[in-house]
Amino acid sequence: xxxxxxxxxxxxxxxxxxxxxxxKYVQNVLENVAEEAGFRKIETPxxxxxxLFVRGVGKETDIVGKEMYTFKDKSGNSITLRPEGTAPVxxxxxxxxxxxxxxxxxxxxFSNFFRYERPQAGRYREFWQFGLxxxxxxxxxxxxxxxxxxxxxxxxxxxxxxxxQVNSIGCSSCRPKYxxxxxxxxxxxxxxxxxxxxxxxxxxxxxxxxxxxxKCMTLQAEAPQIINNLxxxxxxxxxxxxxxxxxxxxxxxxNPKIVRGFDYYTGTxxxxxxxxxxxxxxxxxxxRYDDLVGLLGGPKAPAxxxxxxxxxxxxxxxxxxxxxxxxxxxNIFVAQLGSKARKKCFKLLNDLLDAGIGAEAxxxxxxxxxxxxxxxxxxxxxxxxxxxxxxxxxxxxxxDMVSGxxxxxxxxxxxxxxxxxxxxx
Numbered sequence: 001x002x003x004x005x006x007x008x009x010x011x012x013x014x015x016x017x018x019x020x021x022x023x024k025y026v027q028n029v030l031e032n033v034a035e036e037a038g039f040r041k042i043e044t045p046x047x048x049x050x051x052l053f054v055r056g057v058g059k060e061t062d063i064v065g066k067e068m069y070t071f072k073d074k075s076g077n078s079i080t081l082r083p084e085g086t087a088p089v090x091x092x093x094x095x096x097x098x099x100x101x102x103x104x105x106x107x108x109x110f111s112n113f114f115r116y117e118r119p120q121a122g123r124y125r126e127f128w129q130f131g132l133x134x135x136x137x138x139x140x141x142x143x144x145x146x147x148x149x150x151x152x153x154x155x156x157x158x159x160x161x162x163x164x165q166v167n168s169i170g171c172s173s174c175r176p177k178y179x180x181x182x183x184x185x186x187x188x189x190x191x192x193x194x195x196x197x198x199x200x201x202x203x204x205x206x207x208x209x210x211x212x213x214x215k216c217m218t219l220q221a222e223a224p225q226i227i228n229n230l231x232x233x234x235x236x237x238x239x240x241x242x243x244x245x246x247x248x249x250x251x252x253x254x255n256p257k258i259v260r261g262f263d264y265y266t267g268t269x270x271x272x273x274x275x276x277x278x279x280x281x282x283x284x285x286x287x288r289y290d291d292l293v294g295l296l297g298g299p300k301a302p303a304x305x306x307x308x309x310x311x312x313x314x315x316x317x318x319x320x321x322x323x324x325x326x327x328x329x330x331n332i333f334v335a336q337l338g339s340k341a342r343k344k345c346f347k348l349l350n351d352l353l354d355a356g357i358g359a360e361a362x363x364x365x366x367x368x369x370x371x372x373x374x375x376x377x378x379x380x381x382x383x384x385x386x387x388x389x390x391x392x393x394x395x396x397x398x399x400d401m402v403s404g405x406x407x408x409x410x411x412x413x414x415x416x417x418x419x420x421x422x423x424x425x
Contacts, residue, residue, distance in 0.1 A: 011117075011125030013311070021324050022314045023128070027110050029156045030130045034108040037149050039132060042107045044088035050078040056087035056296055058263025060203035062196075067115040081114035085131045086264070086289065086305050087296070093135050094298040103136030103301075110310075124311060131307035132286075135293065138302035140237050143268040143288055144244035150272055150284060150306045151250050157313070158322055161275030162283075164252035166245075167227065168238040169206060169259055171266050172291065174231035179205050181224045189219055206259040225256040234267055241268050260285065264292040272308065274316055283316055284308025330358035331422055333375035333383045337368050341391040348384065348396065348414065355415050357422065359384075375401060382421070384414065 008014060015023060031041070050070050057064050069081040082088055089107055092098075098105050110130045119125060132149060134142050147164055154162045170178060182205050190198060194213040201208065209220055230238065245252055252270075260269045269287030286306030293301040332352060336345035342363060352359040362374055368385065375383045385397040394411045398418075409417055 009125070011119040013124050013126075019314075022317065023310060025324055026130070026157070026310050026313055030108065030110060030153060033149065033153050033156055034132060037106070037145075039106040039108040042089060042092060042109050043111060044082065044085075044092050044109070046112070047079050047081050048088055048091065050080040052087050052091055052296070053080055053083060056090070056264055056292055057084065058204070061262055062207075063115060063262070067117050069114045069116060082111075083113055083115045084262070085109055085111060085113065085129060085307055086133060086262075086292070089131075089133045089305075090135065090292050090296055090298075090303070094293065094296060099136070099299065099301065104134045104142065104303075105136055107133045107135070109133075121315065123309070128310035129307050130310060131305060133303065133305040135303040136301050138290065140240035140268075141244055143237075143241045143304050144248075146286065146304050146306050147241075147245060147252075147270055148248055148250060150270075150286065150308075151248075153308075154272065154283070157317060159274070159283075159313075159316055159320060162251065163273045163275065164245075164250060165255040165258050165271045165273055166242070166252050167255055167258040167269050168230060168234055168241075168267055169226055169265060169269055169287075170230050170234045174229060174234055175206075175226070175266075178224070178226045178229040181229065182206075182208065185223055186219065192216075192219060204263075209257045209259050220257060226259075227254070227256055237267055258285075260287055262289075264289040264295065266290045268304065270306075283312055330360050330378065331381045332357060332359040332418060333371070333378060333380045334359055334361040335368055335371035335375065335383055335385045336361075336363075337385075337387040338391065341386040341388060344386050344391050344411070345384075348386065348411070351415050352418065355419060357415070357418055372399075382418065384418075 053068060054064055059065070063083050068083050071079055073079050089109065093105060108131065110128070112126060112128050114126050116125055117123070132146055134146060147166070151162065151164060169175060183201065186193070186201055186208060190201060192215055193201065193208075194211065194216055197208050197211050197213070197216050208216065209223060211217065211220070227238070258269050258271050265287045267288040267290065271285040272283045273281045274283060284307060286304070288302070288304040290302040293299070293303060334345045334349045336342045345361060346363070349359055349361050360378065360380070362371055368387070372383060381401055383399040383401060385399060390396060395408050396411055396414045397406055397408055399406045
């Protein structure tokens with residue numbers, strides 16, 4: 001009996017070659033949109049000091065309380081695989097002295113993250129996410145601009161029927177008063193809440209408003225709205241954000257249930273929804289986090305950001321039937337017959353690659369017919385053939401895989417000939 005094949009851990013996914021074109025496409029759209037808007041790319045380590053997330057995201061949040069991959073390294077330090085992108089970016093902003101740069105600093109990332117949560121459609125324990133962060137500007141125009149940039153990303157991907165769900169969760173001045181009203185409202189109905197919300201009532205009451213449990217959603221309908229309890233500064237800020245969005249062709253809705261799950265959020269919060277019903281309708285989310293830089297030991301610096309899951313975005317593209325044409329870098333297959341021809345083909349393959357021309361070969365296949373079948377499956381435009389006669393004559397046969405036409409050229413001219421043909425095509 002053979003050994004059992006080792007399988008990938010639960011909640012992870014192999015990104016196979018046929019899936020890579022979607023990942024590359026999403027990344028290219030993000031990079032193009034972000035860089036055209038003045039964002040610069042940043043990459044932070046895959047793991048951080050655990051205290052970064054405990055202090056920044058919040059000890060009582062679901063991520064810190066239940067979902068982080070945390071371990072002790074060989075020096076006894078508590079290390080956590082990054083579960084989200086904003087806190088590491090802010091840590092890098094502070095540690096690398098970016099506060100001395102002209103403000104605001106606009107950054108974007110495309111990275112993998114880790115959360116120990118129940119795997120489901122579009123959600124994995126290791127997942128990829130792209131994000132935007134603007135640090136150092138409190139102007140409501142920045143909130144509106146990051147919403148506009150997020151909307152533009154989905155438009156560029158041709159994902160239709162997008163709606164931006166917008167709310168404000170106030171600040172440290174007005175939110176405590178609202179949370180008191182909220183807890184008073186729920187106090188007589190605790191027995192109707194799900195197990196998670198019974199805990200949230202004590203530790204993170206705002207999260208009561210975005211639970212997807214049916215019983216909890218019924219109670220949400222009559223809950224007091226934070227937008228009616230904002231202080232004058234938060235009210236004016238949010239009013240201006242909406243006025244700026246109104247200037248743009250963006251489909252948005254006020255939604256008092258949008259609260260976000262991290263402690264660092266303040267003021268404007270938003271989610272990007274598709275047009276479908278159900279718990280999996282959020283494609284991305286973000287908001288303002290004016291207190292995070294201070295929480296991590298830096299000077300007070302207002303900030304706003306946005307993040308979205310790559311797998312969730314790709315799933316939406318597939319649901320909408322968005323087809324991607326594979327952009328092949330290999331358009332030539334090199335085939336051979338006989339030992340002398342094999343040596344010639346090996347040199348020809350490398351001559352083509354050295355000239356920047358994509359090419360493949362299968363040196364373990366004996367017959368020309370088998371090799372041509374492989375070339376056809378690969379979808380190449382041309383096959384270059386060298387048999388025993390061609391090896392002796394120092395020639396190469398060019399076979400057009402669409403028309404079937406064949407031509408013979410001297411070996412020394414073949415790289416130049418193929419370079420011209422591929423440019424013309």
